[in-house]
Structures are given as structure tokens and as C-alpha cells.
Amino acid sequence: xSERDIHANNRVFEKAVADGDVGQIAALLAPDxxxxxxxxxxxxxxxxxxxxWAAAIKEHGLTGFAITTDTLDFAGDTAVEVGHAILSMxxxxxxxxxxxxxxxxxxxxxxxxWLMHRDIWNADVS
Amino acid sequence: xSERDIHANNRVFEKAVADGDVGQIAALLAPDxxxxxxxxxxxxxxxxxxxxWAAAIKEHGLTGFAITTDTLDFAGDTAVEVGHAILSMxxxxxxxxxxxxxxxxxxxxxxxxWLMHRDIWNADVS
Numbered sequence: 095x096s097e098r099d100i101h102a103n104n105r106v107f108e109k110a111v112a113d114g115d116v117g118q119i120a121a122l123l124a125p126d127x128x129x130x131x132x133x134x135x136x137x138x139x140x141x142x143x144x145x146x147w148a149a150a151i152k153e154h155g156l157t158g159f160a161i162t163t164d165t166l167d168f169a170g171d172t173a174v175e176v177g178h179a180i181l182s183m184x185x186x187x188x189x190x191x192x193x194x195x196x197x198x199x200x201x202x203x204x205x206x207x208w209l210m211h212r213d214i215w216n217a218d219v220s
Numbered sequence: 221x222s223e224r225d226i227h228a229n230n231r232v233f234e235k236a237v238a239d240g241d242v243g244q245i246a247a248l249l250a251p252d253x254x255x256x257x258x259x260x261x262x263x264x265x266x267x268x269x270x271x272x273w274a275a276a277i278k279e280h281g282l283t284g285f286a287i288t289t290d291t292l293d294f295a296g297d298t299a300v301e302v303g304h305a306i307l308s309m310x311x312x313x314x315x316x317x318x319x320x321x322x323x324x325x326x327x328x329x330x331x332x333x334w335l336m337h338r339d340i341w342n343a344d345v346s
Contacts, residue, residue, distance in 0.1 A: 128302050136290070165254065169297065174338060
């Protein structure tokens with residue numbers, strides 16, 4: 095069940111952030127993943143995107159991620175997800191803060207596993 | 221040729237912005253389009269997204285849009301585009317300014333026409 099797989103991936107992602115476990119995040123990424131973080135350059139490939147999440151956790155104090163899926167559409171081995179999320183961050187020496195974002199994630203099924211292929215987000219105000 | 225169609229759509233979008241012609245933009249949108257502009261709520265459906273572009277042109281003085289496609293992947297009647305763009309804006313009473321953005325657009329083929337189905341962008345620094 096593809097839909098269930100992708101929801102399960104999101105739960106793994108949330109747990110990986112809570113655990114500070116970058117390896118679990120890396121396991122969700124396609125080899126040719128592209129991530130487009132706000133106010134930063136586009137990141138191409140699994141090593142670069144893994145590094146992005148490592149920095150989010152280690153440098154920016156990302157400790158929580160709560161993901162809500164709004165729409166999920168399938169086209170063969172491609173799935174397009176629209177959603178929103180709440181991030182919790184505790185930067186070194188600062189108070190815990192939260193940020194609301196909205197996102198589009200494109201998942202690609204490779205050898206039976208749904209992996210993150212495209213990931214972009216920005217600030218939400220809703 | 222689907223790839224050519226999507227590149228042509230981007231040229232129509234650029235010309236529509238240059239001409240301030242919101243109708244031409246609306247013609248590129250799927251009925252169930254979702255647009256996720258930064259620092260704003262998610263916009264659902266063609267009327268809301270058309271209104272977003274009308275406001276960008278009329279209220280924020282958007283006069284130019286130069287779109288570059290970085291990757292374009294097809295899955296049946298779905299296409300996922302990653303790219304970047306330069307926007308030119310001349311807000312009322314202010315000097316002309318430009319902004320660099322990067323984006324993911326998901327196109328959907330409906331009755332033979334490729335229409336914008338998902339659209340999200342954020343600030344670029346590259």
C-alpha cells in the first residue's frame with residue numbers, strides 16, 4: 095500500500111529528528127534527491143541533502159518535526175505530497191522555538207521503496 | 221512533445237507577466253491547482269491561485285519573470301520540474317527590484333494540455 099508506505103516514511107522522518115538520527119533520514123533519500131531549503135542554495139544529491147539535515151539537527155538545534163499530509167497523488171512510481179509541518183528548534187543558548195512550514199515532497203519508488211526525490215518548503219502563516 | 225509543451229508554458233507564463241495578462245496565467249492552471257507562496261497560506265484551486273497572480277501583478281508590481289528549468293521528470297501524465305527564476309518588481313512609488321527564487325512545479329496533463337497542478341517556491345541565494 096503506497097499511501098501507507100509514505101505516511102510511514104513521514105513517521106520515520108519525525109522519529110529520526112526526535113532521535114537526532116541523521117542515518118535514518120539518509121535512508122529515506124533517493125540517490126538523486128534534490129532539496130530546496132528557503133534562503134539557501136538548491137542541494138543536489140544524497141550526500142548534500144544528508145548534510146543539510148545534519149546541520150539542521152546539530153547546528154540549528156532541530157529537535158521536533160510534526161508532519162501533516164494535505165494531498166497525496168500517485169502517478170506510477172511517483173507520488174506528489176502537499177502538506178504542512180511544525181518544526182521545533184532549540185538553538186544553542188536560546189529558548190525553544192517553533193516554526194510553521196508548508197511543503198511539496200515528491201516521492202519516487204525505487205526497488206519497491208518510496209524515497210524522497212524532491213523536497214521544498216517555505217514559511218506558513220495559516 | 222511533452223517537454224517542449226512545458227517549456228512553451230513557461231514562455232507563456234513569462235509573457236503573461238510581462239503583459240500583465242492574468243487571463244493567460246489562469247489558462248495554464250489546473251482546476252485543482254495548489255500554490256504555496258512563501259509567508260502566506262496555501263492557496264487551493266484555480267480562482268484562489270489566479271487571484272494570487274493578479275495581486276502579484278497589480279499590488280506588488282510584478283513585471284518580469286525569467287524562468288530556468290533545472291530538471292524535468294515525467295511519470296505518465298505528471299511532470300515534476302525543478303528550477304529557478306528571477307522576478308522583477310516595481311512596487312508603486314518604489315524603485316525596480318529583482319528577487320531570485322527557486323521552485324518545484326508539478327504539471328498534470330488534462331485533455332492533452334499540460335497544466336500547473338502544484339507550485340511552490342522560496343528565496344534563492346545561489
